[in-house]
Amino acid sequence: MKALDKLVLRLTEEAEGRQGSLFYILNGINEELGYIPDEAVLPTAENLNISKAEVYGFLSFFRNYKTDAAAGGAYHKIVVCRSESCEASGSKQLLEHIKISLNLDFGKYSPDGKYFLDYVYCFGHCASSPAVAVDGILYDKVTPEVFDKIIKNLDFNNLEKPVELKSQSLIFKRCGNINPLSASDYADNGGFNALRRVIGEIKSKGDEGKLLFINELKQSKLKGRGGAGFPAGIKWETVFKEKSAVKYIICNADEGDSGAYADRIILENDPVSV
Ligand code: FES
Structure with missing residues (x-):
């Protein structure tokens, strides 16, 4: 039995009786290998007695799963807001810039596996649009030039001191810091x-x-x-x-x-x- 089949079998046995066994197995493979190879789809489907289409559907819905080896290892997750305020402030142009400069598309990794692009509809930072999150840190008023600076400072081999571009809340500065009823x-x-x-x-x-x-x-x-x-x-x-x-x-x-x-x-x- 191949190593991958053994892994899927072990995870299937561990998942037995749990709710969300498909989720458990795919997470386990992702953690073990850093991505989910296509060859894992068939044994997963057979072990759970579901169709391959269901497994593929799950993988494409939860876009955080990496499905190719090139994407294994560390990567930076870029999330761009596509809601109205950000669009009115230039997020469309910013997105074009991100896609071209890093060779990215939504729900995909860059060819070198270093970056992943996703989107949300509003971070709640509309007053400082366009807003972009990189590795969970929210940046406000991101122009293509600012974005390039953020990426430059993320570069795996770049040891420069990061520029201070993190969000400074103005509209929400009191949120969470005062009693709202006082x-x-x-x-x-x-x-x-x-x-x-x-x-x-x-x-x-x-x-x-x-x-x-x-x-x-x-x-x-x-x-x-x-x-x-x-x-x-x-x-x-x-x-x-x-x-x-x-x-x-x-x-x-x-x-x-x-x-x-x-x-x-x-x-x-x-x-x-x-
Ligand atoms: S519209 Fe982009 S943060 Fe709200």
């Missing part, structure tokens, strides 16, 4: 500063103070991240000009972007900021 916790951690300033301007200058604030907002080029990218300053100016005694603020907390959790993260962890 307004004083929020205030003690930089909350209300801008609001206090704006109210101070309005109190001392009236409508002129309001216009100063709106102009500052327009100059900042702050815009919505809901897909349309509408300038916030123009939105506030429109509301300001509206002749009405009472104006209502409605907060849209719908996470319309599938697989996106940025709004949820803020509402659950830093709701007073909203």
Whole structure:
């Protein structure tokens, strides 16, 4: 009996009576050999009395499995966000650059087996798009040039000191660090500063103070991240000009972007900021 068949048989015996025996066997082969050779598919299917198609289906669904020997050993996993905010900020061009420069495609290893490319729909870092994770470290505002620097510093033989490109949270900086139900916790951690300033301007200058604030907002080029990218300053100016005694603020907390959790993260962890 060949060594591979023996390995599959041993794993099948160990998996007996467990739930997810196919998962157990494939994980075992992957751990033992560093990849799952094609020759392992038939004995695995026969031992479990399932079809080869089921084993292949499993392998292609869980794309982390390596299926060729060239991909054995260490590799760097690159995960790119393909959701709206990141796409609007250049992730498509970035992806093209990654695919061409490292000879990669989604769910595949580079020919030298050093890199694997995958994607997600939103890391929750939409405010700092485009976001890319490399070996589990999230990087924000990644341009092709920044990506090249990250890869250069990952190079197996490159002993240069890594450049500091790790994510610095701005929008989520209080998340997990304060009691979300405490307004004083929020205030003690930089909350209300801008609001206090704006109210101070309005109190001392009236409508002129309001216009100063709106102009500052327009100059900042702050815009919505809901897909349309509408300038916030123009939105506030429109509301300001509206002749009405009472104006209502409605907060849209719908996470319309599938697989996106940025709004949820803020509402659950830093709701007073909203
Ligand atoms: S859209 Fe890319 S991190 Fe949210």
